[in-house]
Amino acid sequence: MSELQLMVLVLAVIYGWECLAWLRRGGVAFRKDWRGHWRLAHPAAVLGNQTGGVVVAQPLPPLGYLVTAYQSPLSFSPDGVFSYVAQCVNPGWRPPQAARYFSFAEIKTITVVNRQVRLNNTLLLSAASVYQAEHLAGQLRQLLPLDPARRANAIRALQRDSLDTKAIQRRWEAFLVTGNRLRWLANGLLAYLFVLAPAGFWYFGFVRGWLPLLLGLLAFTITNTVLFHRAHRRLYPEADDDRLTQDCLILLAPATSARSHDALARHLLEPFHPLAVAQLFLPVAEFRTFARRVVLELRHPCLPVCPATAPARAAAAEVWSRTAWLTEVEAFVAKHGISLPELLRPPERTEPGVQSYCPRCEAQFTAATGECTDCGGLPLVRFPGA
Ligand SMILES: [Zn+2]
Structure with missing residues (x-):
């Protein structure tokens, strides 16, 4: 392998690493692909553990976006x-x-x-x-x-604010003012790093080629850093320390610079509930599927609902909060044209012999009664007519 091939390979590995993001459980990622379609991603079980997993941003141009949203952990x-x-x-x-x-x-x-x-x-x-x-x-x-x-x-009111799709739309549009420019610069930088620069080195050699190619690279990274810095200060005015770190990385590491639009977008919608982001970004069928999961989870969480060591006041806070969330989430779903009885109808039977199902994970069982061990012993629900 020549030095040039090795250099491109090392750069590709570093860039691949930059396309990975760690996602905590309790959150989802929304990825926009090159066709402009948004998709929802959960933390990967293969590259993950109890606390979270990896999600992969689309690595090849034309690049999309990756944003994360979390349910409240409190x-x-x-x-x-x-x-x-x-x-x-x-x-x-x-x-x-x-x-x-x-x-x-x-x-x-x-x-x-x-x-x-x-x-x-x-x-x-x-x-x-x-x-x-x-x-x-x-x-x-x-x-x-x-x-x-x-x-x-x-x-x-805080719960309702986190479900405010108009506020999400406004924040997303404020991001796009610079986000789109950064994304197109990132496309150009990738073409420069993996096509133009290797071709230049191959044609002119390292001795003649390094200075003009370095100047070209600096033109990309300096422009990226200036755009990123201004937009970050506007969108995240309190995050001075993180901005300084990101500025340095985008200026000095070309692979990081090629994902600067993701660095700007990723935390943008974290104050909002994933369900509200899903309503705005996802096609109707995928929003319905996710809404069903969110409502079922609020109605039938895994057992035990609260750690045994938690004081009674803590257990009461969990119940109060989840009940308030259920009210807000069900109102949100209805407001967006989804009938709750239709959304929550029993699952289709996978086989004629099944008689019951788990109301949370929807696993199906031939026994008429019992518990779902995967959900901590949640009582099964009989199918209508079983
Ligand atoms: Zn279950």
């Missing part, structure tokens, strides 16, 4: 906050969670240290990103000074 009640939720938007088991409870009366300070949200300097939870940590801390600061009655209304 159960709020009028009395306190619990860093645990029973439901999970992904198939399979819920991820491990910190499960720490604080009553609002005992909270004196709310701080964010990297991805950690701390109350009274004690860990509440480690969020999926620094952006999510700041968002959750902002919600806590908003709820803390209120009395319990007002806090109940404020929690419901």
Whole structure:
């Protein structure tokens, strides 16, 4: 293998790495492919573990986008906050969670240290990103000074805000102002790195070719860095530290520079519930499938619903929060033209002999009664007429 081939291979491996993103369970990724179609992706089971998995952004031009959205990892009640939720938007088991409870009366300070949200300097939870940590801390600061009655209304309002598709649309359009330019620059940079630069080195040789090719590369990375920096400051005004890190990487690492549109887009919609992003981005049939999963999960989470060691006030917060979410999510689904009884009808029987099904994972059983062990012993539901 020649030095030139080795250089291109190393660059391709680094670029491939840049196309991978870690996605925590409790979140989903939305990928836009080269045809302009959005697809939903859950954390991969093959390249993953209990806490999350890898998702792959489309690597080849014309490039698309990759954005992530997470369900709230906090159960709020009028009395306190619990860093645990029973439901999970992904198939399979819920991820491990910190499960720490604080009553609002005992909270004196709310701080964010990297991805950690701390109350009274004690860990509440480690969020999926620094952006999510700041968002959750902002919600806590908003709820803390209120009395319990007002806090109940404020929690419901926060849940409704996270389902606001108009706000998502506005934020996405604000992103596209620069996002589209960065994406086309990334397409150009990929062509430069993997076609034009190797051809230039092959034709002119390293000695004559390195300076003009380096200047061409710098023209791409400097333009990318300036555009990224301005857009990042506009879209994420609080995230100065992360912006500085990203600026340096985009300026100095060409493979990172070729994914700068993803770096700008990825955390953009994290304050919103994945269901609302799905309504905006996905085709109707795929939105319905995801909506069914979200509603079934809220109605029938895995057992036990709460860790056995959790205090009674924490268990009450989980129930209060999930009940409020179910009300908001069902109203959201109905508002977008989906009949709830139709959405939640029993699954089609896979074989004539089956008599019951699990209301959560929808596995089917020949026994008329029993429990689904995959869902922690959830009681089975008989098919109509079985
Ligand atoms: Zn099940």
